[in-house]
Amino acid sequence: MIRSIFFYLLIVGSAINGNSQDLAFYADAMINADKAEHRIFASQKFEELFTKELEYKDSYSQEFKELEWISIVYPNDKSFRTISWQVNLGEGNYKYVSFLQTEDQLWSIGDEGDMALDEYGKIQWIEWGGALIYNIVESGDTYTLYTFRYIDEYTKVKTLESLNINGEYAELGYDQFQDGEGALDYKDRLVLEYSSDANATLNYQETNNRIVYDNLIAVMGRMDGQGPTMVPDGSYKSYDLVNGKWRAKDKLFDQVMQSPPRSTDRQKAKKDILGRSKGN
Numbered sequence: 250m251i252r253s254i255f256f257y258l259l260i261v262g263s264a265i266n267g268n269s270q271d272l273a274f275y276a277d278a279m280i281n282a283d284k285a286e287h288r289i290f291a292s293q294k295f296e297e298l299f300t301k302e303l304e305y306k307d308s309y310s311q312e313f314k315e316l317e318w319i320s321i322v323y324p325n326d327k328s329f330r331t332i333s334w335q336v337n338l339g340e341g342n343y344k345y346v347s348f349l350q351t352e353d354q355l356w357s358i359g360d361e362g363d364m365a366l367d368e369y370g371k372i373q374w375i376e377w378g379g380a381l382i383y384n385i386v387e388s389g390d391t392y393t394l395y396t397f398r399y400i401d402e403y404t405k406v407k408t409l410e411s412l413n414i415n416g417e418y419a420e421l422g423y424d425q426f427q428d429g430e431g432a433l434d435y436k437d438r439l440v441l442e443y444s445s446d447a448n449a450t451l452n453y454q455e456t457n458n459r460i461v462y463d464n465l466i467a468v469m470g471r472m473d474g475q476g477p478t479m480v481p482d483g484s485y486k487s488y489d490l491v492n493g494k495w496r497a498k499d500k501l502f503d504q505v506m507q508s509p510p511r512s513t514d515r516q517k518a519k520k521d522i523l524g525r526s527k528g529n
Contacts, residue, residue, distance in 0.1 A: 268298055273315045276334075280318040285339030292336040296346060300357075303332070309352045324385045324392050329414065331382040331394065341402025345379035349412075349419050356419050364400065365408055368436040371422035380408065386453050388490055391423055393460075395451060400442070403475045407451040409439035409460065426488060427497040435494060444470060444478040450485070460488040461501060 275298065278291035299316075302308055309330075313321060319334040333347040349356040362378035380396035387393075394410040411423035422437035443449045443465055451462040463481035470478040488495035 268302065269315055272298055272302070272313075276316045276318045279336050280334075285337070288336055289338060292344065303348060303350065303355050308355075309350055320381055320383060322382055322385050324387050326387065329392075331385065333380065333382045335381045335398065341399070343399045345381065345398055347377070347379035347382060349374050349414075351414070354417065364398070364406075365396075365410065365421065365438060366400075366406065366440055366442065368426075368428075368438055368440050370437055371420050374419040374421060377421060384453060385412075388425070388493075388495070390493065391425065393425075393453075394421070395453070399445065401445075403445050403470065403472060403478065405443055405445050405447075405449070407441045407449060407462075409451065409462075411438070425493075426495045430497045430499040432497065439488075441465060442479060444468075444472075444475070444480050446472060447480040449481050458490050460495065461485055462487070464500075 272295060275291045275295035279288050279295050282288045282291060302311070302313075313319075313332075319332060321330055321332050323330045329349060329351045331347065331349055333345065336344045336346075338344055345358070347358050356374045358377050358379040359375055362376050363372050364378040365372055365380075380398040382394050382396050384395035385392055386395075388411070392412045394408075394412050396408045396410060397405070399405055409426065410421045411425050413420045413423060424435040424437055426436050426439050428434040428436045439451075439460075439462070441449050441451055441462060443463075449463045449465065451460075453460055462485065464484045464486050465479040466482045467477055468480055470476055485501040487498045487501045489498065490496070
């Protein structure tokens, strides 16, 4: 995808009514088709058609509810939304497409963007490599994005990103997350990089305004060619919002499991990260 900010076409009305069946078909195929070449072809067609839809002036009013296989997430104030999806390209490779949209502007990600694996440093949205965005939380004067992506066949990553929108610019990263309990430094994002055969938690608890995530430990990987990797150890860390900053707590619970949980040890997930039933 071309790295750019799109300004809306001055056309009244969106063409979604004419393309809805094609978009729904290609969205389904790019996620659920058995063969990688079919998923790739469907992804190319879907991205081409859907980008055109988003470029229409009134597209922000379209909810695209028929596109159940992509993630469309709003903050509580509905001031913007993110639209993202992942495509399995086969052989451990994935493609990510992530849009940021307000009523007036549309940002796309870069062709060869930064995957945001460094906990320090700000990234312009159009320089970002994208991810699947599964939650947005308002935190002080900024918004916090919860993201997921595969790095390769061995590794997944979840990140916590602060988003700032200022006119034509949209930037990820803000020194809002304390770098460990009692630390004086604050990092720009939280990054959980862990084994692809494990599941890691990174969620927001609305009732107590708290971020909860798995503590990760180093182990030897169990997949051929994997090498050392990180997995949850059964304990949790957290962040609480204090004066506009996320204050770290290095141990949320005292109980630690005797062995690190893996996806084979837990009940197999029947839903994807967005809470939808998985396709075959």
